[in-house]
Amino acid sequence: MDIEAGATDGGRAVPAEWTVMASDIGPLFLAATPRGLVRVEFHADTARRARMLARLAGQLGAEPVECATGLLAGAIRRFDRYFAGEPGPIDLPLDWSLTAGFNRRVLRELATGVPYGTVVGYGELARRVGQPGAAQAVGVAMGANPLPVVVPCHRVVESDGGLGGFGGGLETKRQLLALEGVLPAPLF
Structure with missing residues (x-):
């Protein structure tokens, strides 16, 4: 709900x-x-x-x-x-009340359209919300996400396969993606 x-x-x-x-x-x-x-x-x-x-x-x-x-x-x-x-x-x-407008549209698409164990590019997510040239704005929406992990901004990556940014830090992003089987778990 x-x-x-x-x-x-x-x-x-x-x-x-x-x-x-x-x-x-x-x-x-x-x-x-x-x-x-x-x-x-x-x-x-x-x-x-x-x-x-x-x-x-x-x-x-x-x-x-x-x-x-x-x-x-x-x-x-x-x-x-x-x-x-x-x-x-x-x-x-x-409770989506801490986000609005474009950011809310992006975050809702992320929450419903990028399942556990998958990733999506910033540009692809922009395309999905009807703004194909707004990859940078998608990055801003990820940075403003009030519900990380639940609204899985860790699943958004660069089109060239790079991890991109992450408000919780790149090591946290790596750990979450490894937990979901997208990246290999660290050896130590």
């Missing part, structure tokens, strides 16, 4: 919960609203977590609270299965 509403609900604040979970790629910051998962952030050390909480408070109009009612329980279980190697999408309710 995907939610299309804006960040605030008719001007009212949207409550959110957050947590940091351990993963094979380091600590992940997760936040959810009653609509669904709204934010995932890599390398969630104390400083990054503080920045994410302040940013979310501004975007949603309310201070997120640490795991109060269990909005994140399903997401944590699914991420655990993903990092244990269970193939398939991380199919969770998503």
Whole structure:
């Protein structure tokens, strides 16, 4: 289930919960609203977590609270299965309110049209959303993705086979692609 509403609900604040979970790629910051998962952030050390909480408070109009009612329980279980190697999408309710316009179109196409264990080029993704000359804009959309891993921007690569960029760092991108069987796992 995907939610299309804006960040605030008719001007009212949207409550959110957050947590940091351990993963094979380091600590992940997760936040959810009653609509669904709204934010995932890599390398969630104390400083990054503080920045994410302040940013979310501004975007949603309310201070997120640490795991109060269990909005994140399903997401944590699914991420655990993903990092244990269970193939398939991380199919969770998503709150798309932190993205809009072209970026949202690109991210929705990525979420629905690039399955686990596959990759797509920036130019091909631009073509799929009706903007064949917008490969660089697709890269910008990937960098602004509020839901990495779930909306799998790690699956977007350069047309020449290069990895391209990645907000979580290239080593994290390599690890995710290896987990999905796209790249060989590192020897050590």
